[in-house]
Amino acid sequence: MGPLWQHLRQQAQQLSERNPVLREYATSHLLAYASFEAALAANLARQLQGQASQVALEGWFKSIIDAHPGIASAAAADINYLETVNPACPDHLTAFLTFRGIQAVQAYRLAHALWTEGDVQSAVLLQNWAANTWSIDIHPAARLGAALFVDHGIGLVIGETAVVEDQVSLWHGVTLGSTLNEAGDRHPKIRRGALICAGATVLGNIEVGANAIVAANSVVLKPVAAATVVAGTPAKVVGDAPASLATFTAKSTL
Structure with missing residues (x-):
């Protein structure tokens, strides 16, 4: 501190x-x-x-x-x-x-x-x-880690039983919601270092693995393996996540 x-x-x-x-x-x-x-x-x-x-x-x-x-x-x-x-x-x-x-x-x-x-x-x-x-609407029962990157944030919704681990990046318009077909533990689990891009929706008690990337405007209904990239509606695997992202490794010159 x-x-x-x-x-x-x-x-x-x-x-x-x-x-x-x-x-x-x-x-x-x-x-x-x-x-x-x-x-x-x-x-x-x-x-x-x-x-x-x-x-x-x-x-x-x-x-x-x-x-x-x-x-x-x-x-x-x-x-x-x-x-x-x-x-x-x-x-x-x-x-x-x-x-x-x-x-x-x-x-x-x-x-x-x-x-x-x-x-x-x-x-x-x-x-x-x-x-x-x-x-930005985050249910107080959700469990969020530290070192989070909530970029812009407008329209972000995180449901009651969601888990967001450390160093996760969440863009504007992201929804971590439920399918309405599950009771109790019904929201996504976003593992360390994952990136959920603008407008993406992740629904249900499913896991987005560590360092995975969910592309913009995707709708994720099934678990996402660690270090993979998914895109589309419904989301499908389109490749492996890069080891680093240029946006995250280079500051602009002011």
Whole structure:
């Protein structure tokens, strides 16, 4: 956590010096806080306050983060991973303050903590506020890993019994849903390093294997083997996944 917090503070200070018009913004959104956890709680509260009327969100969110240290460590992993793999993200500060995928996933983490504690009503309220704010709907019972890359995110839907492991990439318009023919555990399991491209739909209690790629607008109804590429409606294997993707290994020159 220490290195990320240092990066964020340095970048906020650089922003305020480079553009004095934004000095107060950089201060009020980051430099005024003593820790990453406090800044995270305040940032999420600020984004969601319009949905929550007069609820004192910042203090509530900070208490959840303090009680569940894994939330902050997973948030840090998300930010670090996004800054590494996304050529459209110039730095950690931009990821933290502006990327809706980062923000919506952290709101999910808060809701998930409430859900696991048995506070289902509060968890679903927070889910609804986040969906209305970012157009990303993640059920609080779903299980998400860390170092996630949620690119754009608009229209992303993740169902109740879905599992998304570490370093998974999810583009806008992705649905991890059910077929309506299964009860109980009825949503997909997305294994480490898999990539689900824009508009893809994965339905049912099926597995998308580690490092597999689901092409844009595909409809996946059957398990996908690790390190394969599937495409089409219904999705079929079209090849092997490359060992690396150019988008993930080369930052653009700003």
